[in-house]
Amino acid sequence: MLKIENLHVSYGHIEVLKGISFSVEMGEIVALIGGNGAGKTTTLSTISGLLRPTFGSISWKGEAIHGTAVETIVGAGIAHCPEGRRIFPGLTVRENLITGTASRAYKKAEVEDDLALVFELFPRLKERIKQGGWSLSGGEQQMLAIGRALMSRPNLLMLDEPSLGLAPIVIEQVFDKIVELNKRTGLGVLLVEQNSAMALEVAARAFVLETGSITLSGPASVLADDPRIREAYLGG
Amino acid sequence: MTVKHWFPLALGVVVALLIPAVTHDNYVIQLLNIAILNAIVVLGLNFATGWVGQINFGQAAFYGLGAYTTGIAAKAGLPWITTPFLSVVIVMAASLVLGLPTLRLRTYYLAMTTIGFGEIVRLIIVHWEPVTGGTSGLRAIPGIGVFGIGPQGQVQHYYLLIAVLAIAALVAARIRQSSLGRAMIATKDSEIAAEQSGVDTTRTKLIAFMIGAVYAGLAGCLYASSIRFISPDSFSGTQAILLMTMLIVGGMGSIPGCIIGAVGLTILPEALRFLGQWYLVLYGLGVIAVIVLAPGGLASLASRLPRWAGAR
Numbered sequence: 001m002l003k004i005e006n007l008h009v010s011y012g013h014i015e016v017l018k019g020i021s022f023s024v025e026m027g028e029i030v031a032l033i034g035g036n037g038a039g040k041t042t043t044l045s046t047i048s049g050l051l052r053p054t055f056g057s058i059s060w061k062g063e064a065i066h067g068t069a070v071e072t073i074v075g076a077g078i079a080h081c082p083e084g085r086r087i088f089p090g091l092t093v094r095e096n097l098i099t100g101t102a103s104r105a106y107k108k109a110e111v112e113d114d115l116a117l118v119f120e121l122f123p124r125l126k127e128r129i130k131q132g133g134w135s136l137s138g139g140e141q142q143m144l145a146i147g148r149a150l151m152s153r154p155n156l157l158m159l160d161e162p163s164l165g166l167a168p169i170v171i172e173q174v175f176d177k178i179v180e181l182n183k184r185t186g187l188g189v190l191l192v193e194q195n196s197a198m199a200l201e202v203a204a205r206a207f208v209l210e211t212g213s214i215t216l217s218g219p220a221s222v223l224a225d226d227p228r229i230r231e232a233y234l235g236g
Numbered sequence: 237m238t239v240k241h242w243f244p245l246a247l248g249v250v251v252a253l254l255i256p257a258v259t260h261d262n263y264v265i266q267l268l269n270i271a272i273l274n275a276i277v278v279l280g281l282n283f284a285t286g287w288v289g290q291i292n293f294g295q296a297a298f299y300g301l302g303a304y305t306t307g308i309a310a311k312a313g314l315p316w317i318t319t320p321f322l323s324v325v326i327v328m329a330a331s332l333v334l335g336l337p338t339l340r341l342r343t344y345y346l347a348m349t350t351i352g353f354g355e356i357v358r359l360i361i362v363h364w365e366p367v368t369g370g371t372s373g374l375r376a377i378p379g380i381g382v383f384g385i386g387p388q389g390q391v392q393h394y395y396l397l398i399a400v401l402a403i404a405a406l407v408a409a410r411i412r413q414s415s416l417g418r419a420m421i422a423t424k425d426s427e428i429a430a431e432q433s434g435v436d437t438t439r440t441k442l443i444a445f446m447i448g449a450v451y452a453g454l455a456g457c458l459y460a461s462s463i464r465f466i467s468p469d470s471f472s473g474t475q476a477i478l479l480m481t482m483l484i485v486g487g488m489g490s491i492p493g494c495i496i497g498a499v500g501l502t503i504l505p506e507a508l509r510f511l512g513q514w515y516l517v518l519y520g521l522g523v524i525a526v527i528v529l530a531p532g533g534l535a536s537l538a539s540r541l542p543r544w545a546g547a548r
């Protein structure tokens with residue numbers, strides 16, 4: 001469904017992605033793991049249209065999408081929940097979530113359905129529904145960012161470090177819900193995580209990114225047992 | 237709407253309606269009329285600046301474009317009813333031409349282009365003397381009238397302008413509650429996250445800028461046909477900065493704030509006139525005091541009041 005071929009991305013003269021290729025199939029959960037500065041966020045930002053590749057291609061449902069406007073890509077079904085939250089402090093929780101539907105013309109009832117789904121996922125957000133985004137705790141903001149991404153009814157959800165700032169029990173819940181959504185609605189997920197153990201647990205396949213190149217890939221269960229991965233990312 | 241919302245609103249409306257019963261001084265009423273017109277212009281400025289976060293110094297020029305379009309058209313003998321439409325068409329065209337190329341760029345391009353635009357408009361008004369009257373302006377502009385019916389005297393104009401201001405504020409509030417309003421705030425808070433949520437930020441910025449221009453254009457039309465005298469001074473670069481100050485002092489992003497700021501800062505210089513040249517010092521200190529003591533503007537103070545009252 002999402003196919004990335006020989007993708008090169010640079011910031012100025014510094015090449016950060018050096019020709020990576022991978023794909024995410026319909027309804028699949030794929031994890032992208034790697035150390036700090038490996039290029040994970042850059043990969044997601046390029047897919048969502050914030051960055052332009054210097055070389056290579058990205059196709060979605062058979063069509064090339066690199067060079068398309070960010071909001072068009074969301075409309076086409078790829079939602080990006082960015083690293084470090086980036087919620088809208090000046091909007092209420094409810095408004096933040098509804099803004100997630102901006103890419104399409106939604107009927108009111110559909111919006112209410114989707115809100116109910118998000119609140120089922122994060123009951124805490126429902127308690128805060130009228131509060132301003134600025135007043136949320138870090139973890140609540142993370143929930144809101146994930147919820148907002150889901151509001152666009154994506155076929156593929158890209159999550160950049162969703163566990164950042166969340167309590168372990170909440171992380172577990174979030175991942176459970178992601179798996180549940182994936183099973184129930186066939187939502188595809190491209191997951192970037194520092195918490196590699198958790199990521200490898202929920203993903204079907206995984207890729208390891210090291211300084212801009214994919215060095216390992218395969219079924220997540222196999223990678224989880226790979227001694228190199230265990231040493232570098234799972235703490236031995 | 238809770239008590240917290242409607243109480244200050246009701247109070248404001250009652251005070252506004254009673255003022256002409258308290259004072260019969262035409263000079264005072266005319267000053268209030270200008271204050272109301274300024275409030276409409278600042279409400280317009282709030283779209284692009286308060287809600288979308290774009291710095292816009294062109295608002296006085298749109299105000300002037302609206303006023304001169306109406307002044308020139310009415311003096312040329314066109315019926316009054318055509319003038320609001322003409323003014324709106326002109327400011328929409330100008331804001332589209334100005335906004336389209338600049339709003340795609342991030343950061344402060346709009347600030348720079350609108351400063352330049354303001355200067356161009358001023359130069360045209362000053363130098364196109366046969367049409368605009370140059371520095372001495374246009375006098376005896378025909379008043380508001382539809383089929384021979386129109387407001388007579390300052391007080392009737394006052395009530396008409398209050399009604400227009402109320403509509404302008406309501407429309408602004410409705411827009412803020414709509415998906416367009418959410419898109420505006422989202423664009424200000426984080427342009428990237430807004431786009432990632434599916435908001436077309438360029439379009440949002442352009443629409444906000446154009447709505448603001450329409451507010452200013454309509455206020456300009458009403459200025460020309462209710463004050464009936466216009467000159468370049470009323471729409472200068474200084475006026476553009478003053479409008480921005482009204483927005484900041486009143487409270488960026490707040491509809492009551494726009495009105496409080498515009499009315500307060502229109503009346504204050506007149507109230508301080510007895511100080512002569514010194515009034516600017518006091519005025520400046522006052523503005524600084526508000527910015528330092530109430531960074532959210534005067535409206536943020538007002539919204540704290542009911543809470544204090546409730547705590548007792």
Ligand SMILES: Nc1ncnc2c1ncn2[C@@H]1O[C@H](COP(=O)(O)OP(=O)(O)OP(=O)(O)O)[C@@H](O)[C@H]1O
Pocket residue numbers: 011016034035036037038039040041042043083
């Ligand atoms: N805007 C930028 N300008 C210049 N260099 C950048 C920019 N953003 C990222 N980089 C560089 O690109 C490289 C990859 O960054 P990226 O954010 O993709 O890493 P990451 O894998 O997401 O890391 P982390 O796990 O720490 O979030 C880093 O070396 C970083 O310094």
Ligand SMILES: [Mg+2]
Pocket residue numbers: 040041042083160
């Ligand atoms: Mg990152």
